[in-house]
Amino acid sequence: MHVIETQNLSKEYTAKFSKQKVNALNDFTFKVKQGEIFGLLGPNGAGKTTLIKMLLAITFPTRGDAKLFGTDVKNYKAKTKVGYLPENHKFPSYLTGEQVLSYYGQLSGMKDDSNMTKRIDEMLGMMNLTQWRKTRIKKYSKGMMQKLGLAQSMLSDPDLIFLDEPTDGVDPIGRKEIRDILHEIKSRGKTIFLNSHLLSEVEMICDRVAILNKGDLIKEGNVDDLTKAENIFAVHTVEPIGMDIKQKVMAIDPNAGIGENEINSEAGIDKINGIIDLLRAEKIRIQTINQKTSTLEELFINVIKKDNTN
Ligand SMILES: Nc1ncnc2c1ncn2[C@@H]1O[C@H](COP(=O)(O)OP(=O)(O)OP(=O)(O)O)[C@@H](O)[C@H]1O
Ligand SMILES: [Mg+2]
Known part of the structure; x- marks a missing residue:
């Protein structure tokens, strides 16, 4: 059983007055396994928030199905x-940090008892917010709010967490803290689905990503595989490569x-x-051998450009 599973999930919005139709998501089929950190990427308006909203049954699909933990999302x-x-x-800005957690804890079905208090203490500690617990959140900085x-x-303690831009407005140290927290909860078998532009x-952070463009899934895969640039290897040597060796390499x-x-x-x-054997036979020492990688950003820009010209 998958933690998240969709089949041809589609959403068409119709504008209220002009009646113009927008295909926000087209036949989106994917699966997320337990313990994965899954990232959803895409330009503004690609359909990311629409997908999350359908997975949480905040908005409803025009067509297709979605399941969480094997249960149709139509079932609360x-x-x-x-x-x-x-x-x-x-x-609500008049609440203190701990009151916010107590309020939302109860909204998610927790009882207002010592267990919840203990859990609130734990979470505030984890986020380095303990000293701010009794401060009204209108005084919190952006990073603290996040x-x-x-x-x-x-x-x-949910098993699946949806995070829409979790590090938005957070400074580099805070972002590192958040990354560490996400890895920690992943190590406890939790599944994380996140939307981000960063x-x-x-x-x-992510194990696997999907790239959406104009409602279409245009790329999906493991981050490591996607960022491996085709098959380019770079061999760096200690000694310089002379003309004669160059010619022998060209023969290979x-x-x-x-x-x-x-x-x-x-x-x-x-x-x-073969090239490495040749270099070694010529008494040239190898410093490093790398498979060249491209960044996720390079990949993202390339696939979006390509998709937009199609
Ligand atoms: N309630 C709505 N009514 C009509 N159109 C909508 C509605 N919500 C979203 N859309 C349209 O659906 C498309 C997808 O929007 P969505 O908010 O899912 O994009 P997004 O990928 O989350 O973008 P961003 O990165 O800017 O948050 C856009 O064209 C948007 O204008
Ligand atoms: Mg959005």
């Missing part, structure tokens, strides 16, 4: 083990890119090994 029981941090959340929102989403962040791979101390080749792993 599907949501009992789910936490949610909405984008731009607005908690961490309180995250504490809220995790309070009832691709470097997503690259560090005529398309190799050869610099003073570097050889780039796409000729496949066997030929790369």
Whole structure:
């Protein structure tokens, strides 16, 4: 059983007055396993929030199905083990940090007892907010508000957490803290689904991503696989590569890119090994061998550009 599963999930909005139709999501089929950190990426208006809203049954699909923990999202029981941090959340500003958690804890079905108090203490500690617990949240900074929102989403110890832009407005140290927290809860078997525009962040946090564009799923896969640039290997040497060796390398791979101390080749792993044998036989020491990677940002920009010209 998958934690999240959709089948041809589609949403068409109709504008109230002009009656113009917008395909916000088209036939979106995907699965998320337990313990995964899944990232949903896409330009503004791609359909990311629409997807989250349908998974939480806040808005309803025009077509298709969605299940959480094997239960159709139309059944409210599907949501009992789910936490949610909405984008731009607005908690009542006259409440203190601990009152916010108590209020939302009770909304998610927790009893106002010593267990809940203990859990609130734990969450405030985890977010480094303990000293601010009795302060009204209107005095909180953006980063503190975001961490309180995250504490809220995790309070009832849900098995699946939806985070819409969790590190929005958080400084680098706070973002690192949030990353560590997300990895910690993943290690406890929890599943995390997040939306973000911060691709470097997503690259560090997520196991798997999907890229949406204009309602279509255009790419999906493991972050490691997606960021491996085809098959380009770079071999760096300690000693410089002289003309004679250069020619011998070209005999193995005529398309190799050869610099003073570097050889780039796409000729496949066997030929790369052939080149390394050659270098070693010529008493040239190898410094490093790398498979070249592209960043998630490069991949994102490339696939969106390509999709938009189609
Ligand atoms: N209630 C609505 N009525 C009509 N159209 C809507 C409604 N909500 C969203 N849309 C349209 O659906 C499309 C997808 O919107 P959505 O909010 O899901 O995008 P998004 O990927 O979350 O964007 P962002 O990155 O800006 O948050 C957009 O074209 C948007 O204008
Ligand atoms: Mg959105």
